[in-house]
Amino acid sequence: MNLHIYSASASLDFGHGKEYVENVVNKLSILNQQENRFDNIYLYTSKLSSKIDLDDNITLQERSSSISLDKQIYKNKYKKMWRFMYGIDRIRYYSDLYNLILKNIRDGDKIYLVEYEYFSLFLNNRLLRKNPIITLHTMDFSKNLYSFTESLYKKISGYLNKKTFKYSKRIIVHGEYIRNSLVEEHRELEGKVRVANYGIYQYSDFINKEKAINLLKEKYNFNISSNKINLLIFGVIRTNKGILRFIREFKKIENVKDFNLLIVGKSYDLNEELIYDEINNYENIYWINTYIPDSDIEIFNKLADYLVLPYLENMNSQSGPLKLAMGYELPVLSTKYGEIGNFTLNYKVGEVFDTTNYLDFQFALDQLVQKNRNEYVENIKKVKKQMSWDEMAYTIWDAIVN
Structure with missing residues (x-):
């Protein structure tokens, strides 16, 4: 049995990708060495950021993409249409990596999505039917304050997630507020939700x-x-x-x-x-x-x-x-x-x-x-x-x- 871990953010030089891989994904590998639950652990991303140190016992699965997740590039190129074009390419970006997981997966394997894109996962019935463990980072599916396009995206995303939640084995959230908001809206999910509080570095010996x-x-x-x-x-x-x-x-x-x-x-x-x-x-x-x-x-x-x-x-x-x-x-x-x-x-x-x-x-x-x-x-x-x-x-x- 293998564990397939997906993280689009692991390809970025900014954001949470580095923290997740080095402090969570690498730790999962160490726990697996102790408990011997999986034969192999795979990490899927477009191209692992050079700033990230990946545990040697994790097999990297990269699929290079010409698509960028840098919003500024889309703003400069597409002007008023940038949100729409960015959204379309983002769906394509995630879909490519989902399909790479499906190419490698075997019966009994498990899938853990560090993050996911709502449309592409909704459309990928094969992956959903593998009952992935997903991470829900927000319950923000309401009106956006500065963009009609993004408001529409959020409203539709909230609807699409009903299917995603149904097929997911577990839903990981990073706080009690998100958990309570999710369960209040979807009572049937109470047994699926796990709160994994976002990690804090144990720094000491500070400069003044x-x-x-x-x-x-x-x-x-x-x-x-x-x-x-x-x-x-x-x-x-x-x-x-x-x-x-x-x-x-x-x-x-x-x-x-x-x-x-x-x-x-x-x-x-x-x-x-x-x-x-x-x-x-x-x-x-x-x-x-x-x-x-x-x-x-x-x-x-x-x-x-x-x-x-x-x-x-x-x-x-x-x-x-x-x-x-x-x-x-x-x-x-x-x-x-x-x-x-x-x-x-x-x-x-x-x-x-x-x-x-x-x-x-x-x-x-x-x-x-x-x-x-x-x-x-x-x-x-x-x-x-x-x-x-x-x-x-x-x-x-x-x-x-x-």
Whole structure:
């Protein structure tokens, strides 16, 4: 019996692909060596990112594709039609790799989809009838706030997933909010759903804030004041992360001069000029417009006093930057919506606000800075112990083999 693991994101140099492969897929291989459940483990992706170290006991199955998943390429080429063309090619991209799995699979083999594309999986009856274990990253199947095309896609996707859920052996989600939202809508799935909390790195021996600020100046030529409160927005910049709206609200706050706002990450689907137009002439708003190497992530998480997650109302998946912040014991100011808001409130690791309400943002920010920051840090330390990558991998392993 073999295990077939699919991850389109493993071909990308950004996003969650690296974390999933190195901390989950590789760990599944180690667990298999201990328990000897599968003869072989295969990982399917277009072309494995050079940034990812794959366990030697996993067999890589690549199918090169001329299709890119970079939205910016489609925006430049197709203008107003870019979402439609991107969607069509994305379906083709996933379908090619699904078919490669079907070419290799044998009776009794198991399939684990790290992520999946809704249309292509719905259309692939042969793969669905193999009863894959799937990962559902979001329950966002409602109206999109900035695109009619994407709203239509989400509505249809929600309908198509009914079939996908029916045939799936297990549905893995990364938080209680997503689980509860799924079960509330589909009561019959309660026995299928497994919560594998997104992993937190067990970092220790941190550099201090002063050292981090000095390294920022040395490596990135940004000189920020050390006597201000530093707010950090970190990670790939997407429209649904609400960054433009947050910048506009941040500039309105009464005590704005008491803060630095540091935005760190490359734009993925947001026009860069829109960001620059908002931050020009503001000496306390900085944008480091590049992908950050792993070796420098600590700099930004330790110079910051708080991580900001101003995601829009319909963005309800878990957040990689949030879990990174937990690893560095960095409190958060987050949207009140979705899995992120639920996590922040339940574990008391920061404050939440309504991203549609400026006054709510001002109030939450005031609450954050008035409270003893160490209280948040102590709560984060408790969460770190509960949600390691090993725990996440073991939960997924149990969902696969049992």
